[in-house]
Amino acid sequence: MARIKSTSFVGSPPRDVVADASIFRRWLRDAVGDTALTYDKVTGENTTTAIRHTGAGDGCQLRLPLAAQHIDVPIILEGGAVVVGEEDFYVLAVPVWIAEGEAGPYRLTVTAPTSRGNTATLKAEVRDSSWNVSYGPYPGTYEDDGGTVTVNGPVRETATWLVTLGEGLQYLCVSRTCYFADADPFAHLVCWSLDHDRSFSGERNGVPQAGGSSVVGDVYPASSTFTPSTDHDTYDEEVTVDGPLSSYVLTRLNRQLNTLWEYVTGAKLPGNNAYQCATTWDNNRSSFANDGLLDFPMAVVALGSMIAVTGKPGVNSYTAPTEGLLDWVCFPQTQTTTNANVTSATMVCPSFATGTSALKCSVLLHTPNGAADAANWRFRVSSSAGTATAVAPVQIGTSNMHIATVTAVPFTASSTNTLNVQVAHSVGGGGAVTEEIEILGCAFYFEP
């Protein structure tokens, strides 16, 4: 028997579905096929590639938030024999990963208040996967120029940009002038965020909200355990020309649509009082072995940037620093094979498959004394679910920047995870750091 499934959506001719029309085999068969097509697309069953929410007929984009991080560190330059002048430093330099189908404008905000007026204006730039500038540097627009007024003018709070980001991994940098022993009480990097530009959110097209129903009578409930390939599929022989209009076919098709409705919308069936898929199925798509994993950003974390725009390192020494941006820089102080925590991030993870974890962590770092210094450092991520294999950084283009992408990060689905980003040296060397690196930021994301 051949399972009925439309190759692409067919639908029904308009005049076939008016009152008193004949019940044609063609629309019934096409409706069966269209339902099977949708079922396969949403579940990934029957060797179909499930939708991945990448747009363009592959499911609506998710457009999840990318970053909202509280930092609150002073950005004051300690001067001395080595660090001899104020200059522009990157107060933020992070890897950003954009899901497939979600390239476009993003709204970046950085709160780094200052009373120094335009001399401390924040400038944002985007660098591509080869560290070439693809946007900016442009000064931001300040949300609030009011508030406290100092001798230098009003305190400038949060700067905003609309930056253009492409798919995949790229780098977001924000620079600001940093001053020796800054007496400005607002010389802090407080927080930052990155999200989609929401130009069209909230629009309507005049179609009423789904979910209303004028059904009078009992509705056959959706299945609580759903195996449509055996329970609900309809075959050629069941929808034949001149064949009877089978209650068997109608019942199964109706029930398949009922169940699919709950699965797609997450809402109870119109006219039915209870959401049926609350126990064994639980609308948890991991019940379907072939359910497609999704591109899914989790968080971006700045760890301590502060390389100067000119390339100057953030501090003067990587063993006992006394000059530079001592509060906002991040590096290993010893060159040993023992893993040291770079940062820990706690987050609730989605119910994605854990057996073949698609969770990744990309760590951005800088080698102030030449690209070769990154070669022997190793990054890994551990959680209560296990530890991912340590990886070596990869040089970005020909710059002194590097990216270390840890893959298959163990995590616990639908639960709180504390992810520890760690660094170690593969050779060691005693203690003093001779291969110097600055760790700038990391991005957590699911990329199947």
Added chain:
Amino acid sequence: MTIQRIVSTEPLTDAEVRSMAPARARRLATSIAGRARALYELTLGTPAYDDGGATPLNPQGSLGIDRSGPPWGDAHLHPVWSYAATLQGVYPGIRAIEVDGGIGTIIRLRARWWCRPFQMAPSVPYSRAYLRGMISRIGASGTATVTVRVYGPSGDRGPSTSTTGSTTGSDAIGTDAWTPMSPGWNERIIEIEQTSTVGSYIGPLSLNQIARRSH
């Protein structure tokens, strides 16, 4: 006259699909062909025909389910705000928050984040952001305890929910603190109060969307 292709959200009733039931063409076709079309559009996020679509736009203004909570698909769990921190390791990084000024010491954070658009209704997944975090004892003995409050949405003069953290080493703080969340910008005060003589480090912290269908 404009000929409309059918779209529907209505299921058939038991009475309509039983044996020997009268076959009403409009009811059968509306429900079966109409729902097949609606589900196709919601799933693929594209019109079934070249007519702009026959399903309503989702909260972000697009066709299809965007997994922002029913009826726009069950939502995925993820963080909306983070304070990443570590107790030890590299120099200096972002350190966990030290709360060690004696009983009654209060530390406050201002959390600011953007929430994706969602259909606002009581108990929908994105209506709440739940606090998650870690507490670690300072020193070698005793029990460190704190109360963590998340205010919102009316600043620290408004209502709050709270949870406690208690540890003789390092542990997760409670999971009961949450704050209402709205589409767009949200700004909340997170308040940590020391309730034991033993001090603690607090962090990392995060606010999270934790529900698939409803709270």
